[in-house]
Amino acid sequence: MILTLLGGGGFRVPLVFRTLLADRSEGRVTQVRLHDSDPARLAAMTKILTAMADRAPHAPEVMHCEDLAEAVRGADFVFSAIRVGGTEGRAVEERIARELGILGQETTGFGGISYALRGLPVALDIARTLADVNPEAWLINFTNPAGIVTEASRQILGDRVIGICDSPIGLARRVLGSLESADLVPAGTTREVGVGGGDVRLDYAGLNHLGWLQGLEVHGEDVLPRLLERPDLLESFEEGRLFGAEWLRTLGSIPNEYLHYYYFARETVEADGRSDATRGVFLAQQQREFYRAAAEAGPADAAQLWERTRQRREETYMASNREAAGGVGRDAEDLDAGGYDRVALAIMHAIAQDRPAQLVLNVANRGTLEHLPDDAVIEVPCLVDAQGPRPLPVSPLPAHARGLVQTVKHVERTAIRAVTESRRDLAIEALALHPLVGGVGVARRAFDLAAAEFPELAALR
Secondary structure (H helix, E strand, O other), X not given: OEEEEEOOOOOOHHHHHHHHHHOOOOOOOOEEEEEOOOHHHHHHHHHHHHHHHOOOOOOOEXXXXXXXXXXXXXXXXXXXXXXXXXXXXXXXXXXXXXXXXXXXXXXXXXXXXXHHHHHHHHHHHHHHHHHHHOOOOEEXXXXXXXXXXXXXXXXXXXXXXXXXXXXXXXXXXXXXXXXXXXXXXOOOHHHHOOOOOOOEEEXXXXXXXXXXEEEXXXXXXXXXXXXXXXXXXXXXXXHHHHHOHHHHHHHOOEEOHHHHHHHOHHHHHHHHHHOOOOHHHHHHHHHHHHHHXXXXXXXXXXXXXHHHHHHHHHHOOOHHHHHHOOOOOOOHHHHHOOOHHHHHHHHHHHHHOOOOEEEEEEEEOOOOOOOOOOOOEEEEEEEEEOOEEEEOOOOOOOHHHHHHHHHHHHHHHHHHHHHHOOOHHHHHHHHHHOOOOOOHHHHHHHHHHHHHHOHHHHHOO
């Protein structure tokens, strides 16, 4: 198989390559094409992949493609993980959010909408290029905000675009890990999650970064009640420590970690304001230093530098939320990173070799959640085979979740319209109606501040 990586100079590319190297199957990826708008970053990543492939049997061929059309022509799968404006753009949005006293996280609230408004034109150009030169290819989207980008890309590519995220898999693994440690599920159960096989079934539903785990079947039995009746186990994993056992038992489900921004919005804003710098600022500085040092290093040294940098990056993930929750630390296994890479590989094998797999993906609703339009992109378990993904039945969301999901989905679809129709008023509407922004006045100020920083927003008149 031929796999094209858009954003091929991105920091997380070695995670994908690491998974490809471990694949010994007959239908494995044999060629990886890297495409990126930054030649220096691309060169650094190539060094690292070279070191990783050294002495690795059957390592995929790695090649550069400067032209987007050249990169996707003839590819079986295209993996998009681009970041328009880089981490510097994220840092700017977080600064604006701090100034206005709102959340600035890059996938939700003001940060997520602003990121979508400036990133969607590029994502849509990718979709149009793929439709023109390789309409039979499958686009696997990891570009954030993943739900919005996937839904917008579907307007051009239809069912041949699939959105992925590693959050639901990480959540399920942590829940099962706690149950496994207490001998409440068989040993080895955790390993079966996220790769499409096994006897574990997730009852998970919502939108990207806005979902709830409402059931977890192991060999046909829902084991989530075993967890909910044990406060000690509930607070033995990251989501439990973030939300607290009392709140999880109130909900009767385990929320995606990003729902901490909703359930504890004030506390997170306050914790973020106490930090010396936002995570975007930290990452922007870290990335500059890493790529500068990697440019001067040999392949082996660059690979070691990447691993050290990656470890520190994972340690700071959702730092403000963990501080708001009382100084919650990350478990060692969560620092390993990855997850989306294994999902992407499982999708490719399921489609290319018609090997049915069950995976949590971002796909068209098609009646799965009755309170949303059929063409709205949702995040649910799917059956994937040669025909692509099809959503599986899930439990109805409770009333409080339905209302939140409906509101945020309206916001997402309005942001897409703002870009496709080049309308400032729709951008303001999307911001104003998001639960984490705080009204029309703040939305207008936030948009104007963002428009002054990002030339991409000039098209919104």
